[in-house]
């Protein structure tokens with residue numbers, strides 16, 4: 001950890017937080033980072049705890065670890081909740097919750113269970129408790145960990161193998177990401193929310209726009225936002241492909257944190273504040289990408305398709321594939337329109353809905369609920385809307401909302417008031433859409449099948465979702481007739497034709513991320529993979545450490561036909577849908593691989609195989625997947641995606657680019673993702689795949705050969721340490737444990753310099769067998 005005084009060149013906020021967490025740096029520029037805060041939930045932790053158990057390891061810092069349940073739990077009233085066994089009806093969901101309960105007991109981890117008011121969505125709970133603090137590193141086996149960056153922390157999602165790595169070592173192996181700044185210049189117009197802002201940003205830069213970068217959101221519009229609004233923005237940084245989103249901590253941040261149960265107190269608070277005040281981007285610091293967006297260009301925004309980048313101003317219309325010449329884009333628009341049941345050129349405001357979902361880690365906080373309640377007050381849900389769900393992000397938010405009478409407002413309008421959880425954001429619990437139902441949703445992902453098989457999700461702000469529930473179709477919130485004129489935002493609507501046209505155009509052509517001067521896209525891609533240290537002497541000592549429970553397979557050469565897949569933005573929800581995440585094992589997932597693409601109901605309602613490539617011989621036996629489109633494996637951090645691919649027999653995936661977390665997770669499981677330029681894939685590899693010819697991937701040589709031994713790809717990039725681990729089947733936890741001296745040294749410095757971080761989750765007052773919060777009503781201002 002370099003002392004701040006040793007670093008003279010101007011640094012970004014991200015550089016500063018990163019520098020202060022370096023435990024060890026390898027010559028190649030890869031780092032071991034200390035993790036201050038680790039959040040744990042039931043879906044991505046069972047296999048990690050099991051790994052610890054098998055290897056005889058313990059949780060290194062229980063005080064830095066906090067667990068809760070959120071994804072699987074029913075959100076119906078808990079008045080009858082006596083125990084999990086009778087309350088959670090679905091066997092696999094119950095098993096996952098009970099497994100976490102056993103694990104937190106066995107390993108001594110602080111836990112908020114279903115009888116505790118502090119239970120809730122993990123990304124709501126961390127900030128609410130003051131567990132998330134500025135300048136910290138925060139991880140969780142969940143992609144929306146980016147939420148916590150709103151506090152000026154470096155927060156990112158990790159896979160289950162990394163969860164195990166952090167539990168065992170309190171560190172993570174990371175490369176330095178690129179610095180990207182998105183400045184929102186000027187003031188947001190009245191009635192425009194942070195959700196409109198972030199959907200607009202993703203609509204402009206695209207879901208791969210932030211790949212390999214940490215985005216700092218800056219500018220007047222951001223500075224004027226509340227902490228809750230800032231969290232909604234950083235929450236969705238992952239949907240722009242970024243590793244993390246960050247916002248400089250300021251007085252609004254400090255006000256929010258002060259007095260929370262786990263926030264530092266007294267002299268430690270003062271010490272913390274003086275450190276936190278140093279966390280800003282220095283004048284003249286270098287950004288690899290610098291994007292400026294005018295706040296006045298942002299109007300209410302919703303999505304129309306199956307990717308968060310399919311965002312449009314509400315004044316727009318459903319895109320027309322006839323306007324696109326690029327065949328991949330055209331096909332993907334056609335596919336989304338057919339899935340979403342949309343006709344080109346229909347004005348968005350004319351689309352009617354079946355259901356409303358107000359909740360999720362993006363928009364389930366008290367301000368979101370207030371915003372929705374203002375819209376709903378004095379109105380009734382449209383008769384055509386079958387169900388409108390309101391799901392608070394935590395038990396404490398629920399209580400707070402009830403104290404303000406928000407529950408009554410929702411109920412009077414015919415909306416359903418629920419208990420805290422992820423609910424219909426993902427539908428791992430009983431809250432799902434029926435096939436072909438259209439939903440106005442405040443969540444963050446509109447992927448195929450996410451809210452239920454064949455579900456149709458449109459993302460928007462809480463006010464817009466509530467208004468759609470009242471009117472029965474999408475509305476421009478600026479035109480909505482609030483029952484109480486006091487609630488009505490004072491806005492004038494002058495749709496700016498050229499701006500709307502520009503955004504409508506972005507649908508067809510997302511702005512390519514501007515590359516730094518002198519940098520080629522190959523160089524940028526190469527930088528992205530420097531996530532791991534190079535081969536070093538410590539690696540050779542690993543046999544003395546217990547082998548990893550994953551039983552990492554060695555990977556040297558692979559000869560196989562390659563299954564051709566002509567799609568872009570294949571998200572991990574599509575690779576392995578939510579219903580298959582309920583396992584507590586790493587194996588047995590092949591049946592769920594690409595489930596909604598591989599299986600469909602026939603006329604008599606039986607599930608039958610489709611003509612999807614992996615169902616079609618000889619590709620049922622392919623060990624290579626050859627993908628033409630960008631961003632394979634984007635979205636969720638579920639390591640179930642590489643587990644399912646591997647279980648099916650796939651050992652390598654070739655694509656132009658990959659989702660960051662998926663890329664990382666693949667290496668941990670003996671699966672080799674290879675980045676090859678789209679041009680080479682389309683011209684050379686894809687045609688051979690279609691022709692059922694064998695390819696040979698040679699990892700030691702980093703080459704790809706054709707069926708007659710001819711060189712097809714003379715060199716592909718793979719970071720040396722990753723290659724070393726893959727070729728030798730090595731477990732990187734063991735390797736990190738060899739750096740114990742460095743970890744201890746860091747912890748010594750941390751205890752004095754960052755003493756305000758000590759205590760952590762151990763400061764939680766246990767509430768045994770009671771639903772009462774120990775913090776009294778007054779303290780529950782948050």
Ligand SMILES: CC(C)[C@H](C(=O)O)[C@@H](O)C(=O)O
Pocket residue numbers: 043044071141142143144157426581635636637638639
């Ligand atoms: C279950 C979890 C791995 C997943 C994520 O990483 O995001 C989930 O929260 C989601 O939103 O899809």
Ligand code: SF4
Pocket residue numbers: 070071121142144360361362421422425426443444
């Ligand atoms: S995105 Fe949805 S499923 Fe994932 S953590 Fe947030 S609320 Fe839960």
